[in-house]
Amino acid sequence: MTxxxxxxxxxTVLAHVTAANKKMLFQQLANVAAATHGxxxxxxFDRLGERERLGSTGFGGGTAIxxxxxxxxxxxxGVFARLAQPIDFxxxxxxxVDLVFMxxxxxxxxxxxxxxxxxxSRRLRDRNFTAKLRGAGSPDALVALLAASEARDAA
Numbered sequence: 001m002t003x004x005x006x007x008x009x010x011x012t013v014l015a016h017v018t019a020a021n022k023k024m025l026f027q028q029l030a031n032v033a034a035a036t037h038g039x040x041x042x043x044x045f046d047r048l049g050e051r052e053r054l055g056s057t058g059f060g061g062g063t064a065i066x067x068x069x070x071x072x073x074x075x076x077x078g079v080f081a082r083l084a085q086p087i088d089f090x091x092x093x094x095x096x097v098d099l100v101f102m103x104x105x106x107x108x109x110x111x112x113x114x115x116x117x118x119x120x121s122r123r124l125r126d127r128n129f130t131a132k133l134r135g136a137g138s139p140d141a142l143v144a145l146l147a148a149s150e151a152r153d154a155a
Contacts, residue, residue: 004123004146007078007103007116012036013146015139017081022052022089026066029079029102037077037104039070044104058091063124067103067117076105076116080146082133099124099133 012032019025026048027041034041047068051057058064079102086096101120105113123129129145136142 003148004078004080004101004120005143007076007120008080008143008146009036009077010139010143012077012079013139013143014079014081015136015142016084018084019087021087023049025081025083025087025100026052029066029081029100032079033077033102033104036079037073039072039104044068044070047104048102056090056092058089058097059121059124060091060093060095061125061127061130062086062091062095062097063099063101063130064089064091064097065101065103065117065120065124067105067113069107069109069113070104071107073104073106073109076103076109076112078103078116078120080142082136082142099130 026045030041030044033039033044047070048066051068057066081100083098086098089097091097103116132145136145
């Protein structure tokens with residue numbers, strides 16, 4: 001997978017998302033993924049909540065990668081959201097989160113799921129990259145940045 005858009009459709013890249021808390025955010029992300037991929041929003045919401053109860057998926061620097069395995073998927077898919085205002089995510093560094101990359105994987109995807117998490121995590125740990133994501137003015141600008149992320153590194 002050469003870029004983060006391998007997991008995203010243009011309609012699953014969101015800018016200026018408003019959510020008061022993690023639960024509200026998960027509902028919005030679940031609704032977008034369900035509508036785009038023909039999935040059940042409640043199942044997505046439940047899987048995200050189950051995973052989050054094991055420990056926060058906020059991994060520092062204002063970023064989070066909530067994830068879960070969902071029946072009915074044939075490949076890993078995602079939803080990227082840049083929040084209008086950061087929210088508490090109980091992240092490892094206690095900083096609020098404003099960049100969220102949700103990943104959903106097929107139930108049987110072991111290595112594929114882990115590879116996707118590693119790919120997204122590696123990019124979101126890059127402070128220069130996250131600064132560009134925060135400065136992007138539109139969903140189209142976010143898509144362009146997400147598409148170019150690893151392609152630039154590979155050159």
